[in-house]
Amino acid sequence: MLLAACAAVSGQALAQACAKPVYLTFDTGHMGIAPLVAEVLKRQDVRVTFFAAAERTQTDGDSLDNHWAPWWKARAAEGHEFASHTYDHAYWRGDIKGVEPRFRIRPTAGALAGREFTWSAAEYCANVAKSSERLQLITGKKPLPLFRAPGGKTSPKLLAAAKACGFEHVAWAPAGFLGDELPSETYSNAQLLAQALDKIQPGDILLAHLGIWSRKDPWAPADLEPLIVGLKARGFCFETLRQHPAYRAWIAAHS
Template sequence: MKKIHLILPVLVACAGSLAHGATPPICHGTVYLTLDTGNMRHAEAIAAILGKHQVKATFFVAQERTQRGDQALDPAWGDYWRARVAEGHAFGSHTWRHGSFRQDGPDGRVSYRLMDGSVVRLDAEQICAELKAPDTRFEALTGRPLDPLWRAPGGRTTPLTRRAAETCGYRHVHWSAAGFLGDELPSQTHPNSMLLENALKRIKDGDILMAHLGIWSRQDPFAPMLDPLIAGLKARGLCFAPLSAP
């Protein structure tokens, strides 16, 4: 069982690795980019953007169906996750089945709506197992356990799920209002140019940003906009760090 930790972000330089003798950039604030698995369509492209800007992110992983027809924590994705571990990113649980925690019942169980629309009821031990399963699989794939962090799909939690998660060692991480990048919104009403402009205007020191490695519903993917977004926030003096725990 994991010991409960308070999330303590670890500050990293805006530009990441610096050439010998270079002057480290001065940070006027720190933001935290988090990425949920989604359908993994843009997983490699996003990894390339992070590498280009030497940004460390926090990945929240679930056993979600991918555009390739497999699932995000299948062995076929092992090389991808091992590469991200080697780059020094942080990782948390996004639940195993990527369901939605709906409502606590008087029987001490929570309604958990699965992706196929069916609903199961979970007690505290089963909630713990739902969070632990991605941890176990991720460690088997990479040799590294997840950090003691989790994010509920859709950010939807209940008092029971939070208590159960904390009991088994995972602290919930939501996102900041300004950090909702909108990559799951319809591109017809929320074009990339609008989302990028809003993010660059609103994001401030301390904000937790949230996007996905792929979204089924969006016609014009937002993922390529992470490149100008990161560049623009760095130009404002904001640095990026992963969420971590001591």
């Protein structure tokens, strides 16, 4: 009876501890702040979901190359989750009319960067899957059957095509756009932090990056840890997308 009571108390405490979940996610970028992000997450005991593409980095390679493989493997060991951001950071630019789904796509990473192509659904799915497969190879952990389109740009046809090949799309909450890709001249770190702490709601998916080339005053380290600490102080807790109610069933069925 004592053990049962302790288990019940423990379960209640866990439920209370995560009554206000938020879901912090990171897309790749130049990876310049990746070590810092890892330090903060470990120090704060926070698990997140990383969406990865093979983007150009400050180390003269890409974010999924062998240089960064140990970093990703360490994050897997810490219990973080992974998902695809398309391998070539491939932007959807429009649907092509026709019976079969085809899309105008512009990669911004890799050998095809900066050129526009017409891809079939199968070609788009292959690019989504390639990132997931690379993540699994270097981490030994199977990524979630989720993806995030670069820029969040999609169409109903694109989403249906991706879902048909096993990938559900993940966007972010309006308040969860943390603003790290906005110009620091007009959106200061202090302003972005105050806005996030004021507007984020339970259940929100939050978006940041592992390095933005264009922002002169980086969002991290200035805002990352203060944001986590501030949200915790307001009773929020952090979960990965594996626990998100909108994706739990999908993940269970496709893992």
